[in-house]
Amino acid sequence: MIISHKHKFIFLKTKKTAGTSIEISLSRYCGEEDIITPIAPEDEKVRARLNLGPQNFMDSNNKQRKFFNHYKATKIKKTIGEDIWNSYYKFSFDRNPWDKVISQYYFKTGKSKSKISFDEFLQLNKFKSAYNYPIYTINDELAVDFLGKYENLNEELKKVCTLIGIPFDGWLPKAKGNFRKDQRHYGKLYDKKQKELIQQYFKKEIDLLGYEF
Numbered sequence: 001m002i003i004s005h006k007h008k009f010i011f012l013k014t015k016k017t018a019g020t021s022i023e024i025s026l027s028r029y030c031g032e033e034d035i036i037t038p039i040a041p042e043d044e045k046v047r048a049r050l051n052l053g054p055q056n057f058m059d060s061n062n063k064q065r066k067f068f069n070h071y072k073a074t075k076i077k078k079t080i081g082e083d084i085w086n087s088y089y090k091f092s093f094d095r096n097p098w099d100k101v102i103s104q105y106y107f108k109t110g111k112s113k114s115k116i117s118f119d120e121f122l123q124l125n126k127f128k129s130a131y132n133y134p135i136y137t138i139n140d141e142l143a144v145d146f147l148g149k150y151e152n153l154n155e156e157l158k159k160v161c162t163l164i165g166i167p168f169d170g171w172l173p174k175a176k177g178n179f180r181k182d183q184r185h186y187g188k189l190y191d192k193k194q195k196e197l198i199q200q201y202f203k204k205e206i207d208l209l210g211y212e213f
Contacts, residue, residue, distance in 0.1 A: 006031030012092040014132035020175040073143040092136040095150035097202035104130040106180040
């Protein structure tokens with residue numbers, strides 16, 4: 001997550017939508033007073049090579065964390081106050097849920113020593129952590145000025161950066177992108193019951209962004 005006072009924008013970071021890649025790239029344009037939340041140690045190594053890192057995410061006494069990686073809109077608004085929230089440009093991205101859950105499965109199982117099948121992953125409700133709707137909405141209303149689609153990421157991110165005055169060069173590191181081994185289209189990886197499970201759980205995201213299986 002980034003709150004940039006320099007460019008007056010708030011990037012609300014969602015899960016499995018290249019959020020870490022976006023955050024690393026946009027960190028290059030941030031000022032000293034901007035808020036940038038920490039990411040995973042392996043991804044911080046990428047950012048460190050750019051002489052960048054997390055900053056200003058602790059409270060004034062540096063005793064506890066004030067801002068978090070996937071902070072929800074409700075909490076950000078409460079923490080920074082109405083004036084900043086209402087005057088800064090807010091944006092986020094989401095992704096086709098069926099594709100997103102496959103990505104989440106490979107990411108979670110790729111980091112785990114105990115391997116489980118995709119069906120077991122769904123039965124254990126581990127897919128629910130990929131639900132991003134509460135991050136960019138407040139009281140069931142869209143809380144950001146722009147909600148882009150992962151499928152159009154580069155094009156839409158460039159448009160956003162033009163709006164907020166950032167000379168974005170299109171560079172996005174491939175953070176967390178090496179876990180998915182099966183590159184077949186997600187449609188080949190679901191049976192009917194699994195497909196309907198995702199359709200029901202991610203209904204609000206699907207309806208809002210017009211996704212189809």
